[in-house]
Every structure is written in structure tokens, then in C-alpha cells.
Amino acid sequence: MHEIFRTHLDKFVSINDEEFATITAYFKIISVRKKENLLIEGAVCKSHYFVLEGCLRKFFINNKGVEQTTEFAIENWWITDNIAYERQLPTSFYIQAVEKSQILVINHEAQEKLLSEFPKMERYFRFVYQRAYAASQMRIKYLYDFTKEEFYEQLCKKQPEFVQRIPQYLIASFLGFSPEYLSEIRKKKRS
Amino acid sequence: MHEIFRTHLDKFVSINDEEFATITAYFKIISVRKKENLLIEGAVCKSHYFVLEGCLRKFFINNKGVEQTTEFAIENWWITDNIAYERQLPTSFYIQAVEKSQILVINHEAQEKLLSEFPKMERYFRFVYQRAYAASQMRIKYLYDFTKEEFYEQLCKKQPEFVQRIPQYLIASFLGFSPEYLSEIRKKKRS
Numbered sequence: 001m002h003e004i005f006r007t008h009l010d011k012f013v014s015i016n017d018e019e020f021a022t023i024t025a026y027f028k029i030i031s032v033r034k035k036e037n038l039l040i041e042g043a044v045c046k047s048h049y050f051v052l053e054g055c056l057r058k059f060f061i062n063n064k065g066v067e068q069t070t071e072f073a074i075e076n077w078w079i080t081d082n083i084a085y086e087r088q089l090p091t092s093f094y095i096q097a098v099e100k101s102q103i104l105v106i107n108h109e110a111q112e113k114l115l116s117e118f119p120k121m122e123r124y125f126r127f128v129y130q131r132a133y134a135a136s137q138m139r140i141k142y143l144y145d146f147t148k149e150e151f152y153e154q155l156c157k158k159q160p161e162f163v164q165r166i167p168q169y170l171i172a173s174f175l176g177f178s179p180e181y182l183s184e185i186r187k188k189k190r191s
Numbered sequence: 192m193h194e195i196f197r198t199h200l201d202k203f204v205s206i207n208d209e210e211f212a213t214i215t216a217y218f219k220i221i222s223v224r225k226k227e228n229l230l231i232e233g234a235v236c237k238s239h240y241f242v243l244e245g246c247l248r249k250f251f252i253n254n255k256g257v258e259q260t261t262e263f264a265i266e267n268w269w270i271t272d273n274i275a276y277e278r279q280l281p282t283s284f285y286i287q288a289v290e291k292s293q294i295l296v297i298n299h300e301a302q303e304k305l306l307s308e309f310p311k312m313e314r315y316f317r318f319v320y321q322r323a324y325a326a327s328q329m330r331i332k333y334l335y336d337f338t339k340e341e342f343y344e345q346l347c348k349k350q351p352e353f354v355q356r357i358p359q360y361l362i363a364s365f366l367g368f369s370p371e372y373l374s375e376i377r378k379k380k381r382s
Contacts, residue, residue, distance in 0.1 A: 070328070082325035083326075115314070125321070126313050126317040133327060139331060140334070141251060143331070145259065
């Protein structure tokens, strides 16, 4: 399982086997069941999660009591509530497994130590955050620019495997649709 | 002017005077007039901008032909179209000065060289992107969770100086309001 992480690291930095062995000691690997929560609202956000296999999602409960999904993380993607993680504060989010998943976990203190022991990892996380930031800027543009229907069209076109893989009620929650409305749009698309 | 950047760097990394002198050689300082464009739609996004003094905004022209502001950058904030910058691609955004501003500019190639010559700067930019990413995740939550009116309330409460400083028609553009509608809300708030 660590090899999946090694492959991701190798895209950004060069790490030898001995260094990699030391680096992996900062992490643990956990298995999570479908719908298992890794983080719940009100808890201090202690960990940063890297998906080795499976899929996680982040959501909050809105003022109507409805789960609003704001983010998915599939293989090779990091996920946490970054503000709460950096400041070690209680979160207003949930992080939950969409599928049975294998997750690499690092705690905040361990990540700080890792970065000071291996400055190369600064470069790795610089890339991780840079790309995540760029993606979220594009997401913000879409939220302004597209109707929900257009956003769904865009998702189907650009990430068809993702749309196939994620249960429809979660895609609906991500788009801010009701599941019934998404089902109508899908019918219209097929006809 | 470089001292403003030095103060920002010192928050994240320790740099001595000699290193700082070498680092500043990678940047240039430019003065921009109010409403001057630093980047226009269709141009390759070559530069990353750090606001020393003043304010920049990023916007795109939506399909109704209206400017939609997605981001502001005031003092000590970096701004660019990150996807287009990293890949050196044409942008779909404009970056424009809201006020007369002093801007520190680095080009993509120079930033890459800087990072390889000064690994400490990996740490600096890791923090820059990490915080920007965390802020944009919170922004995405607000876009889902708040009505436009609530978002404006939030802005007035959390960043009153910002709301005072930025022209109202740009605040309206950022919130997705018409300027007339914002003016109505402000009247309601005062009464």
C-alpha cells in the first residue's frame, strides 16, 4: 500500500529507499468501511488523509439539516479541513468514506516534524497545496459561472468515471440538487 | 518596498540579509495605476503577483458579458490564475488594479529557479498555498451555505475595513449582486 504513496511522491521529489522507509514511519494506514466517519463536526481536526484506495467525501450539515457535500477525494488526493487542521481547532465538517477505503493518515504534529526532518517534503506539500488551490479556484469560477445543470454537464464531460463511480445522491448533494431533480436531468440527457 | 516582502517572508522562514538580497533579484517591483490590467483574457499567464501596497482583483467576463469578480488581493496576498500560471497557458481571467498599487512580480521560470536555489522558499510557498487553499475551501462552504445577503453580512462583520475600502460596485460583482441590489441591502441594514 505504501507503494501507491511512493509513486505519488516520486512525481514531485526524489526520495531514496532509506529516506522513504523513515518517511513512512510518520504515517499510519487505516481501513475504513463504507459510510464510516473519519472526522465529525465539533471534533478537533487532528489528521490529514491521503486516499490510497477508495473515496472520501467532506460535507457539512446545513441550516436545513441537510448534508451538503463540498469535496470528494479519490486515489492520490489529500483531504482534511485545512483551516481547522492547521490551527488544531474543532471542525464544522464531516469526512466520511464513500466506499470501503485504504487511507494513509498523518497527524498535525507528525507532519510538522516530517517537514522539519525532510525539507524535500516541503516541496512535495507545496505542490499538493498549489494544485489543490488551483483546482478550488477553478471550482469557484464554475460556482459563479455555471448553472447547476451546466456544472453537472461539465462534470460528466470532464470526469465521466467519477460520475459513474459516485452514488447519484452524493453527486446531487455536491451539486446542490435534490436527488429527484438530478434524476430528471439524467432522464432528459438520455432522451 | 522590499522590506514589506521581507516582513512577510520572516513570518514563515528565516532568511539572512545576504540571502534576501539574492532572493529579491528574482523579482521586480512595478507600479500600476487604478484600473490598469496586469493580465487579460487569452494571454499566457506568465507572472505571480504579491501586493506590497494597494489592491488587485481577478475577474472573468461571464456569458452575459458582465465582469464577475472572483478574488481580491490586498497587502501581503499573492494572486495569479494558478492553473494557467503553473502550466504556462492562456488564462480566462483578468487581473486588474482596484487602487494605485505597488506590486512585486515574479515570472514562472524565475520562481522555479528561486525554489531550486533556495529550498527554504519551498517552505514559504508551501505556507502561501496552504493558507490560500484553506481560505478558498471556506469560501466554497460559504457559497453553498449562505445566501448572498448572508455572505455580505459575514463580509461586513469579519472584514469591515475591506468592505469600506473596496468600491461598492466591485463588492456587488464579487457577491454576484447588481450594484442597485447591494445599495438596497445597505439601506435596509442602516434603517
